[in-house]
Amino acid sequence: MIPLLKKILRTGVITEPAVEVDIGPRQEIERLNDELLRILGRALTIREVDAGSCNGCELEIHALNNAYYNLEGRGIKFVASPRHADMLLVTGPVTKNMENALRIAYDCTPDPKLVVAVGDCGCGCGEVGQLFGENYATCGPVDNVVAVDVRVPGCPPTPLALMQGILAAVRRA
Amino acid sequence: MLFYAEPIEFTPQAGCGAPVWLGQIAEGEDLLRFAIAVHGAGGRIAALWGEDRRREAERFRLNCVFGINQGHVWVALDLPAQGDACPSYPDLSGIFPAASRMQRATRDLVGIASDGGDQRPWLRHGGWPADWFPLRHDSVHEVGVGVGFPNLPSDYDFVQVGGEGAHEIPVGPIHAGIIEPGHFRFSVVGERVLRLEERLGYQHKGVERRLAGADFATGTRLIGRVSGDATCAYAWAYAMALEAACGVAPPPRALVLRAFMLERERIANHLGDLGALGNDAAFAFGLTQFMRLKEDWLRLNAELFGHRFMMDRIVPGGVAGDLDPTALRRVVEQCEAIGREVKALRALYDEHSGLQDRFLTTGAITAELARELSMTGMAARATGLILGGRCYRQGYTPPPPYDRLGVRPATDERGDVAARVAVRFDEIFESLRLLKEMAVAMPEGDVRVEIAPVPGATGLGVVEGWRGEVIVGARIGPDGRLARVHPHDPSWQAWLALEHAVMNDIVPDFPLINKSFNLSYSGVDL
Numbered sequence: 001m002i003p004l005l006k007k008i009l010r011t012g013v014i015t016e017p018a019v020e021v022d023i024g025p026r027q028e029i030e031r032l033n034d035e036l037l038r039i040l041g042r043a044l045t046i047r048e049v050d051a052g053s054c055n056g057c058e059l060e061i062h063a064l065n066n067a068y069y070n071l072e073g074r075g076i077k078f079v080a081s082p083r084h085a086d087m088l089l090v091t092g093p094v095t096k097n098m099e100n101a102l103r104i105a106y107d108c109t110p111d112p113k114l115v116v117a118v119g120d121c122g123c124g125c126g127e128v129g130q131l132f133g134e135n136y137a138t139c140g141p142v143d144n145v146v147a148v149d150v151r152v153p154g155c156p157p158t159p160l161a162l163m164q165g166i167l168a169a170v171r172r173a
Numbered sequence: 174m175l176f177y178a179e180p181i182e183f184t185p186q187a188g189c190g191a192p193v194w195l196g197q198i199a200e201g202e203d204l205l206r207f208a209i210a211v212h213g214a215g216g217r218i219a220a221l222w223g224e225d226r227r228r229e230a231e232r233f234r235l236n237c238v239f240g241i242n243q244g245h246v247w248v249a250l251d252l253p254a255q256g257d258a259c260p261s262y263p264d265l266s267g268i269f270p271a272a273s274r275m276q277r278a279t280r281d282l283v284g285i286a287s288d289g290g291d292q293r294p295w296l297r298h299g300g301w302p303a304d305w306f307p308l309r310h311d312s313v314h315e316v317g318v319g320v321g322f323p324n325l326p327s328d329y330d331f332v333q334v335g336g337e338g339a340h341e342i343p344v345g346p347i348h349a350g351i352i353e354p355g356h357f358r359f360s361v362v363g364e365r366v367l368r369l370e371e372r373l374g375y376q377h378k379g380v381e382r383r384l385a386g387a388d389f390a391t392g393t394r395l396i397g398r399v400s401g402d403a404t405c406a407y408a409w410a411y412a413m414a415l416e417a418a419c420g421v422a423p424p425p426r427a428l429v430l431r432a433f434m435l436e437r438e439r440i441a442n443h444l445g446d447l448g449a450l451g452n453d454a455a456f457a458f459g460l461t462q463f464m465r466l467k468e469d470w471l472r473l474n475a476e477l478f479g480h481r482f483m484m485d486r487i488v489p490g491g492v493a494g495d496l497d498p499t500a501l502r503r504v505v506e507q508c509e510a511i512g513r514e515v516k517a518l519r520a521l522y523d524e525h526s527g528l529q530d531r532f533l534t535t536g537a538i539t540a541e542l543a544r545e546l547s548m549t550g551m552a553a554r555a556t557g558l559i560l561g562g563r564c565y566r567q568g569y570t571p572p573p574p575y576d577r578l579g580v581r582p583a584t585d586e587r588g589d590v591a592a593r594v595a596v597r598f599d600e601i602f603e604s605l606r607l608l609k610e611m612a613v614a615m616p617e618g619d620v621r622v623e624i625a626p627v628p629g630a631t632g633l634g635v636v637e638g639w640r641g642e643v644i645v646g647a648r649i650g651p652d653g654r655l656a657r658v659h660p661h662d663p664s665w666q667a668w669l670a671l672e673h674a675v676m677n678d679i680v681p682d683f684p685l686i687n688k689s690f691n692l693s694y695s696g697v698d699l
């Protein structure tokens with residue numbers, strides 16, 4: 001137990017604070033978080049739906065919860081059921097085999113709901129967006145299947161871009 | 174050259190890639206006999222895919238890659254085309270159970286079928302008709318939502334478990350966490366799992382169809398996105414296959430840089446998994462610590478390679494980008510720092526009784542099972558099998574640059590979650606050592622050479638990625654574009670092991686066991 005506590009104390013709080021300058025994305029993360037909290041003033045719950053990604057986008061969505069970005073520490077939480085969610089975060093070119101599941105998840109999300117399409121695949125933009133395109137097995141970008149509020153391009157989008165996208169969606173609402 | 178005295182003449186593949194021998198046969202009977210001989214010698218089925226070659230030769234082709242002690246043998250069986258019918262070949266699943274799903278996928282995509290074994294569709298859920306095969310070159314279809322084939326809901330014939338108190342728990346395709354989709358059907362009595370049957374294919378997005386007809390550069394982008402967490406392994410295997418086909422040797426510096434990226438990819442994934450495994454056993458501290466280290470690791474990737482996961486950096490002919498001495502020094506420094514931290518965290522993991530209580534004996538598989546299922550990689554080594562494409566063994570020399578690095582295989586005989594945790598720790602330390610070693614002895618010279626397509630040529634690339642053996646088979650068409658490329662993920666085999674690993678454990682242990690394998694969905698759904 002003692003080594004454990006020592007490690008925790010020694011690691012300290014690494015969530016990127018605003019005061020320090022010149023350390024890459026730190027200020028931006030803090031600013032985004034403040035803004036999110038100001039706008040929401042409460043928690044936001046997100047259901048992530050992988051509708052056909054290569055799992056690269058998922059790696060970055062996972063990173064949102066590391067201590068640097070600390071999304072959950074700021075009241076934004078990934079939930080297990082679409083019924084508990086305010087927002088769907090959808091990745092991948094939507095495969096035919098996931099089309100129905102995505103529609104069901106969308107229908108289960110209570111109104112008013114937000115949908116954020118993640119990645120070049122999910123947005124259908126850039127060179128990567130054309131890679132899979134639409135074919136016998138895929139329906140193409142997310143908005144071919146469900147209505148999308150905000151797109152976060154990138155392959156995969158960085159955690160910072162994801163935070164900006166989530167914020168943009170909330171602002172629009 | 175012959176193997177196991179079977180009458181198939183093999184020729185070694187040229188070039189500096191992994192050791193591969195190619196053989197051509199005409200009779201299904203020969204394939205069957207060869208497969209039995211491989212199995213008898215302790216070998217495994219490494220990959221299986223089909224090919225429509227009616228344009229060139231009025232034939233379909235079945236490609237089987239077997240893993241043997243010396244390396245890999247690639248056997249091609251030609252099947253005469255009979256109009257639109259589905260030609261058949263001998264069922265291999267009785268010899269290698271892992272062949273079953275590959276055979277089913279091959280039938281769904283190419284329309285050549287095994288003459289026995291499981292005939293349920295695998296990748297085809299309801300998105301296209303049973304008599305339409307996407308990888309036949311004359312298969313046309315309309316695209317778009319609402320046009321083309323209707324997307325029908327499909328029924329799947331799960332194996333049912335009877336008996337008093339037995340019931341089913343269906344899970345998925347959308348899982349509770351941030352994870353890829355797939356369906357798990359548990360048959361349970363009380364909390365105890367009697368049987369797990371997986372149904373995958375939800376990520377099937379037509380990768381192989383997109384690869385057919387693509388140029389090398391588009392192929393590089395596609396192959397790097399078969400399974401994003403193993404992008405370097407795929408890119409290298411693809412480059413290796415094309416370089417073997419076109420008779421090009423990448424410069425020594427490029428090979429070391431590739432290994433550099435592959436080891437960085439291995440460490441990144443292991444760090445993330447160790448954190449997630451702690452978390453799944455209610456030790457959130459572990460997740461926080463390891464995700465912090467992983468983020469540091471990825472940030473340096475972004476600085477050095479311009480991409481956090483190093484996508485599209487390994488290309489046919491070499492690598493895109495180079496590292497200067499300052500960058501190499503920073504890598505060495507980072508390795509020192511991360512090594513210290515991981516060592517301290519390992520001590521904490523090892524001494525945490527609650528954690529060990531969840532890890533030990535949970536999700537155990539035996540070495541015998543791992544061999545029967547043709548497994549490779551980290552999870553196979555965690556049963557005690559000394560199996561790894563980067564390490565020397567009697568009769569096998571790893572491809573450069575690993576032939577000069579002397580990689581020590583990490584193994585553990587327990588076969589449970591604890592063993593898979595231990596192997597990950599050991600592999601992190603070994604990869605850190607390799608990174609430091611490569612950084613101080615980086616060969617000078619170019620990092621990329623021109624590669625011109627050789628029409629009609631074929632090649633096979635094998636790379637030991639962080640999960641296990643990643644294989645890419647490629648054939649170049651008469652127009653110099655890719656005619657057929659097949660990527661194979663080690664998860665094909667390991668998914669079967671997961672079904673066995675959960676048996677007799679309880680349902681709440683499943684997330685932990687699943688995470689301890691951390692298999693790719695996208696990599697097998699294609």
Ligand code: SF4
Nearest residue numbers: 053054056119120121
């Ligand atoms: S955008 Fe890139 S990382 Fe995301 S799913 Fe598509 S290929 Fe993978």
